[in-house]
Amino acid sequence: MNTADLGLPVDVPSTALFTDQYELTMLQAALAAGTAERRSVFEAFTRRLPDGRRYGVVAGTGRVLDAVENFRFDADVLGFLRERKIVDEPTLEWLASYRFSGDVWGYPEGEVYFPGSPILRVEGSFAECVLLETVILSILNHDSAIAAAASRMVSAAGDRPLIEMGARRTHELAAVAASRAAYVGGFTTTSDLAAGFRYGIPTVGTSAHAFTLLHDHERDAFQAQVNSLGRGTTLLVDTYDVAEAVRMAVEVAGTELGAVRIDSGDLLLVAHRVRQQLDELGAAKTKIIVTSDLDEYAIASLAAAPVDAYGVGTQLVTGSGHPTCSMVYKLVARAESADPKAPLAPVAKKSTGGKTSIGGRKWAARRLDEQGNAEAEVIGTGPVPGELADRQLLVELIKGGQVVAREPLDVVRDRHAAARANLPLSATQLSRGEPVLPTEYI
Template identity: 70%
Template sequence: MTSLLTDHYELTMLQAALGAGTAHRRSVFELFPRRLPEGRRYGVVAGVGRALDAIEDFRFDDEALGVLDEGRVVDEETLAWLADYRFTGDIRGYAEGEMWFPYSPLLTVEGTFAEAVLLETVLLSIYNHDSAIASAASRMTMAAAGRPCIEMGSRRTHEEAAVACARAAYIAGFDTTSNLAARQRYGVPTAGTSAHSFTLLHDSEEDAFRAQVSSLGEGTTLLADTYDIAEAVRLGVEIAGPGLGAVRIDSGDLGVLAHEVRRQLDDLGATETRIVVTSDLDEFAIASLRAAPVDGYGVGTQLVTGSGHPTCGFVYKLVAREGEDGELVSVAKRSKDKISIGGRKFALRRRNARGVAEAEVVGIGEPPVDDGDDRSLVVDLVTEGEVVGREPLDAARARHHAARAELPRAAQQMSRGEAVIPTVHLDG
């Protein structure tokens, strides 16, 4: 159950609205960003599949109701209403793996106020976290320029966040994860061989390498920097032969060491042995290693912390509600520096004749007109309470690759900058 993954005030608002007779007014909530994280040129939508799972599981069973009753969070009338809670409305939004920009209408939740307001916290929790990880991961895989990236940050974050991180990173182009729960739940491919403790366990590095090769085969990856890197490389090729799969370097000047190790491997005849580097990498470090003979990157801490931006700053605001005549009325927050734009939104990616994105076009009240080269961004996710937008994770991964490829070339720059395309609002 996900019903208690929420804030206390969601339920007190519900109680007050039930008492006032306004809880059942048809309402439209929108989940959106007001801005990109400082210096970023685009963001990546992730967490959609997890959010759909959370909506299906959003129920108040006896245990949850008992917590609310014991704590006197809400009154008896509200408890009775919550016991029968089911979201029966409609949700539309950006598909997973898609790009986002300031004021992109990432999610539109339409139902009664009572039904829709309760989903605010859990949706924001999932979208803010997973999209932050995917956005950082996208920059890293872009910097890697086709070389494989391994997610290995489980020990640097909360144990459940680690699973979500692995999933989000895979969507944004990471090839594998070290996290086995991500494999179990989402089918993310896993990889891993050994840590320094395995080498230190044995009486010598040679004994450790022989044990690993004997167990995992010559295609394994040997950790080369426990003692002396050059000696470890020599031993590795001697034990596994020229078919040694890879060596991993986890410390030192990775660029310089990669060149030295590549020369040594080639001299030993291990010309196909790959070099994998780790050690607190981020997108900037990966970009700086582009000219080095590195074949893969293992990324941990910087990935699972969003590389300096651990949240996206998404908000969930009421943008329309039922008026006295039964029609929807646009509403919006107007406080300083926290402006919302009222009305139900639709969005498309405006592209030129070459398929390059030029703008994020958001229609208010009605969909913007496709001029022939554009691409609609909003899809059905939940219809009359039933999930209709669930898809394989590889579909989101493929979507991310295609959506990123259509961005202007400036999106590839690691330097700080503004959104790579503008957001344009069209009032219907």
């Protein structure tokens, strides 16, 4: 990974250990059996959306590309695998020179997806592809869960901006990925400095209750903040009495006060009162920011309130009830040799229990209706019908081991907005329902 280019807040020397042990033991057994080099196709997909959700959001693809590029076994890692006797010497030798040399196609990041959508397709030898399973799923399952929640919140907020502020509610590095996914989903800013550093996402933040409590009087705190951060700052007005604090805030900062933040209480009621008070004090341009365990439903319920921006923490970083997706990474086809011309045979688990999947290397396309709106997710294993040829969803991401599709996060964010806008209107209903597009198999 080009950590220097990307300005990582953490330098990840290798992603190779973000891996379940069985990937390596399967490799060992396949190497010994002579089947490790069989040409194989793996696909990442989900059998269903989280209960009641109407669409999924592909997020994390850019991070997957970094992870694949940086998946290598250095001396420390090999020493660990040897010492713990996790795999044998021939396998360690094979791992020492591991570089993914295959091809990856996938839904472009920010696209929407539905049950069965082949979100990522990884092709190469069994050995080189199977190793990537765990880290690919970790990234896609986490980031897509956050992006899906973000997308719903953005729909609920209409044209009001959303601030991601959930770092304290999730693992410190998951938080950075969550900020990124929230931005893909349409959030505007983040409180997480690491996300600003790593991904260039605009960061915001002014003060917490501790700052008010540090000072002898609330007025001292407001004065200190305005002196240092300017009149355009956001003052937190609910440490003691909200009405008193709003009065004092305007007294201290004047009518150019940037914003007030409300972090507790009945936000609908309080926002109305504060708006009225601010207007009466002549601070008609002072904005109101609300934060307090918001989710997409709370945001929607504040649509008629005089609120200018929402800050969202817990519910964003925990996927608003669905903290992970159920994406799986399955071998769907393989040849009997490494020969690129050997025919690929579709394979699939057959056992009972609802975990079956459909074998074969798949294409996917989104069929449009006469108005140009999305109408169905069409998935097939044979030739692509002519009328769907230019509506295909998979794009080339890695070609012969080289990443070919890095893109700025703003492009991804815009893509998601466009993809969501192209769905039937019911996509953005918050109520529980079926996937808004049917999946059709050809």
